[in-house]
Amino acid sequence: MNIFWLFCIFLGLTFVIASEGPDSARYANTLKTFHSEGVTFSDITNSIYTPGSNFVDVVQPLLTWFISLFTDNPSILLACFALIFGFFYSRNLWYLLDKIDDKISPVTFVLILTFALINPIWNINGFRMWTASQVFIYGLLPYLFEGNKRRLWWSVGSILFHFSFIFPVAILATYALFRNRLNIYFIFFIVTSFINTINLEAIRDLLDFLPSFMDPRVESYTNINYAQRIAEARERINWYVPLSGEVLTYTSYLFAIFIFLKGRKRLEGPFLNLFCFGLWFYGWANLASLVPSGGRFVSIANLIMIFFITLYLQDNYSQKVLKVLRVISVPGLILFIVVAIRIGFDYISFATTFGNPILSLFVHDNTPLIAYVKGLF
Numbered sequence: 001m002n003i004f005w006l007f008c009i010f011l012g013l014t015f016v017i018a019s020e021g022p023d024s025a026r027y028a029n030t031l032k033t034f035h036s037e038g039v040t041f042s043d044i045t046n047s048i049y050t051p052g053s054n055f056v057d058v059v060q061p062l063l064t065w066f067i068s069l070f071t072d073n074p075s076i077l078l079a080c081f082a083l084i085f086g087f088f089y090s091r092n093l094w095y096l097l098d099k100i101d102d103k104i105s106p107v108t109f110v111l112i113l114t115f116a117l118i119n120p121i122w123n124i125n126g127f128r129m130w131t132a133s134q135v136f137i138y139g140l141l142p143y144l145f146e147g148n149k150r151r152l153w154w155s156v157g158s159i160l161f162h163f164s165f166i167f168p169v170a171i172l173a174t175y176a177l178f179r180n181r182l183n184i185y186f187i188f189f190i191v192t193s194f195i196n197t198i199n200l201e202a203i204r205d206l207l208d209f210l211p212s213f214m215d216p217r218v219e220s221y222t223n224i225n226y227a228q229r230i231a232e233a234r235e236r237i238n239w240y241v242p243l244s245g246e247v248l249t250y251t252s253y254l255f256a257i258f259i260f261l262k263g264r265k266r267l268e269g270p271f272l273n274l275f276c277f278g279l280w281f282y283g284w285a286n287l288a289s290l291v292p293s294g295g296r297f298v299s300i301a302n303l304i305m306i307f308f309i310t311l312y313l314q315d316n317y318s319q320k321v322l323k324v325l326r327v328i329s330v331p332g333l334i335l336f337i338v339v340a341i342r343i344g345f346d347y348i349s350f351a352t353t354f355g356n357p358i359l360s361l362f363v364h365d366n367t368p369l370i371a372y373v374k375g376l377f
Contacts, residue, residue, distance in 0.1 A: 005090040008121045012082025013360050014351040015124065016368045017074050024125045024347075027081075028074035031064050035072035039065060058160040059084075060128050075364050081124040081131070088134035089121060095141055096307055100314055107326045111310040114248070114333050117340035118303050122347040132161035133300050136168055141307065144277055145270040152176075168300065171284050175277050182272070185279040186260050192286035193253070244339035247332035249298065252282070252305040258325060259312065266316060274308040345370035 017024045033039070044065045048055045055061045063084075067077045093116050100108065123130035139154030155172060158165040256279065259267070267275055282301040288294035316322055349355075350372060351365040 001090050001094040004093075005086045008086025008089060009079055009082045010357055010360070011121055011348065011352050012086070012124055013075055013079040013357065014349045014355060014365070015075065015078040015082070015122070016347045016349050016366055017078065022125050023127065024074075024078065027060070027064065027077060027127065030061075031068050031074055031077050032072045034065055034068035039068065041065065056163045057128050059131075060161070075360070078124060081127045082121060085124050085127065085131045085134060086121060088131070088138045089119070092134060092137050092141065096310060099145070099311055102314060105314075107330060108310060108314055110330055110333050110337070111306060111313070113337050115303065115306045115310060117337055118248070118299055118306065120340060120344060122344045125347055128162045129164070129296060132158040132165045133296075133303070135161055136165060136300065137303055140172065140277075140304070144273040167284070167288065168281070168297065171281055172277075175280055180272055180276040182260070182264065182267075182276055182279075185276050185283070186256075188283040189256065189279040189286075192283040195287065195290065240335070240339055241343070244336040245298075248302050248306075248336050251329045251332060252302055252309070254325060254329065255309045255312075256282075256305065258322075263312075263316065263322075271308070271312060271315070274304065274311075278304040278308050342370070345373065 015024065017028050019025060044055070044061055048058055048061060063080060064077060067080055070076075093112075096112065096115055100112075104112070119130055119133050136155045136158040139151045139156070139158075142148035142151040143155070152172070156169055159169060256275075259275065278301065281304060282298075285294075285297040285301040288297045313322060313326065346368050348369045349365045349367060350369060351360050351363075353369065355365070
């Protein structure tokens with residue numbers, strides 16, 4: 001686990017940082033600005049949670065400021081991002097592995113890879129959102145599986161990484177209040193699947209209770225023009241990228257419906273907790289996906305469901321119907337895995353696979369691995 005964590009840090013050190021576009025480019029520019037302008041700690045703290053400021057999160061600006069005291073090298077910053085992201089990422093992955101007592105079957109191996117690649121290490125490109133996701137899951141899983149309430153503080157702390165995690169934390173709070181209501185959660189899960197439009201202005205009015213410093217972000221995420229730009233950007237993406245995400249969603253739905261109809265009697269203890277919360281969260285994620293950029297919460301819902309499905313299949317391996325579902329789901333999941341790795345090639349450099357940490361401190365190869373792969377054909 002710790003060796004894997006170290007590799008995550010090394011990948012961050014050798015991460016391909018685009019000159020513009022991705023979040024990593026903005027992180028790099030912010031670091032250089034902080035370093036050249038001598039931004040102070042009070043400058044940062046006075047900007048966080050301040051109306052009109054770009055900083056509505058805590059960890060990323062503070063960490064960027066701290067690194068700027070020593071260097072303006074964005075590779076060092078991304079390595080620090082990977083250190084934090086990789087810690088929670090490796091712990092979440094090994095938490096799943098530790099729960100698998102029997103021999104890992106080929107299907108289980110595919111599911112583990114799927115779990116690992118829903119929110120992989122190269123998502124440090126969007127450090128705020130995706131680290132918050134790992135931190136949220138880090139606190140959530142022990143609570144659902146073991147009843148460990150102390151770890152919930154980590155889930156609450158995910159808000160410090162990305163302000164939008166007020167939403168998942170609120171969902172978690174309602175679950176903690178109502179506990180397991182399987183029928184209600186399943187109905188909510190199914191009904192929200194058929195809702196395909198939402199009034200963005202109504203959502204903006206609904207979020208009016210949030211503090212004033214969040215107004216610019218609320219306005220941005222619920223802006224109709226922004227929604228149109230997101231839709232246009234999706235149309236330019238290669239067809240297999242959205243298809244792989246849909247396949248993952250269909251897999252979650254396929255197993256959720258079967259388990260509710262045929263396997264609910266086998267649900268008890270942690271399995272019932274995971275399934276109920278997964279349905280409840282997925283329903284809300286379906287609604288959030290109707291808002292621009294809200295679809296990212298579906299990835300968290302899939303993390304929870306794939307974690308549950310992996311352990312449920314391992315525990316109920318002999319069921320005949322489940323064997324059929326395994327055969328049906330595996331090809332789609334393999335497509336998801338291949339596409340996820342292909343996306344990673346845009347951020348992994350040649351130095352990540354053939355370099356070493358010492359050399360990477362002095363020489364940075366900013367050519368993505370996919371460029372070398374395309375050059376072979």
